[in-house]
Amino acid sequence: MKKTLLVPTDFSNNSMAAAKYASKLAIERDYSIHLIHYYTTASSSFPSEELSKEFENSAILKADLTILEFEKKLQEEFPSVHYTHRTSRGLLKENLPLEARKEGYEAIVMGTKGLADRKSELWGSNTSSIASRSPIPVLAIPGYYNVFKTGRIALLTNFKEEELHTLNEFIDTFGEINALDLIHVYQENEQEAAVIQKIEAWKSRIFQQLPIESINYYIDKEQKDKEDLDTVPEVIHKLVEQHAPDIVLITKSRKSFFKRLFYPSVSKAVVLDINKPSYFSKVSL
Template sequence: MKMTIIVPTDFSLNARYAAEYACELANAKDYSIHLLHCYTSASVLDDDDPEPVEPTLKADELIQELKDELMDLFPNLSITLECSRSLIVEKLTELSHNNDYGIIIMGASGESQHKSVYYGSTTLAVASKSEIPVLVIPNEPTKATAKQIALLTNFKPEELDTLKAYMKWIGEVDSLTLIHVFKDGQKQQNVEDTLNTWSFNIREMSSIGEVHSIAEQIHAEDDNLDTVPEVVYNVISKVNPDMILVTPSRKTFFERLFKPSVSKAIALELSKPAFFEKV
């Protein structure tokens, strides 16, 4: 049976970026697309039309227009449509239990681009409840080519499951960078020895090419130094991967990367796709 990607949309530009990414991936992998819009009256009103518009009719019109535009770009794709009067998190959680779907691909946020990526959005809620992987696309045009992968590691067996899920749904990994951040009290050499052993275990996976590792120490007692999330974000920025893999146990930590720091009042931005393994 052909795998189907769920692509939620609120008809924003950010959602369009995710839809085009999903279609490019589906076109390359022979997948199908299921476009989903969960609406309220406010989400489908036409500001240019002074007359009231029936929400279902307006949503049906907009999602059909989106399908037509995507079919112009990817004429060989199979695209189905669904408009649902429901909450997006609840609907996606429900669909994720259906064996007809393999992965959700969605934008990092909706219309508001001036917040931290996940702060105030539904993206992390979806990733936290979905029974299938969730791939989050940055709020910018992004090509569906990802060969250089980064993985936050704590030396857990579930990290192997996340890698296998990524390679099953998305593609092979040419280069993998393992990122581990540790605090004072741990010896650098011991950490590096553990990281090297873990890198060797992952290297045994037949479809993975090069495996690199980075260990960064945090000095927790000095408030003037970077926090753990900031260090991780800085390392990811230097590695500049095509994709970031997030295991189920790291979802809460990953969310903290994109919320303001109390001490430094920063809000980081997602600039690379992030693949969240199922719960």
């Protein structure tokens, strides 16, 4: 049975970019695509006292017509891809993880911006919420991203066993990894030589267990005396910008680390903001 990519859409240009990325992956890996749109009556401009069953039905009709047009545009550009679609009333971050539990889905592919074109709408809320609850991998595509490349893959690493599962899951979805970059952020009180020793050992372990042709690594430390480099997300952002991998892999098995990436501290509102596709593993928290 052909596997399916689950692609939520709000009909924005950003969600179209994510759907096109998913379509290119579908062609490469022979997947089908299921488009899904969630709507709420609360998102309308009508006062709550005017909402009625009649309005709800009209909203359904509008959503159904719009998703048909959305699918048509994709089908014209990617005629070899098999698309299906559905609209449903509800909240995206509550209902999408439930939909993903159904048999046959390989991964969720979604944009990091919506109609409002604000990163915080997804990076600070929907992406972290959906990725932390999804039973399948989540691939988050930056707004307007139009490049499909899988030549260089980066893995955020803390030398944990679960990261091997993340790599295996990614290989199952995308195919073999040719070049892997390990990205590690260490604390100021750690010695760089000791960190390099750890990452070399971890590199050897990955070579032993997975069919990867080459592995490089990039390390840096939190720098508490520099405002723009005093958190893990900021250092990761710098390393990704410098080395420009095609996709960044994030293992969500360590809740504390995952929260450090996505939930701002009391003193500083910083969340992970990567301008590259980001792949979140399905490993349980």
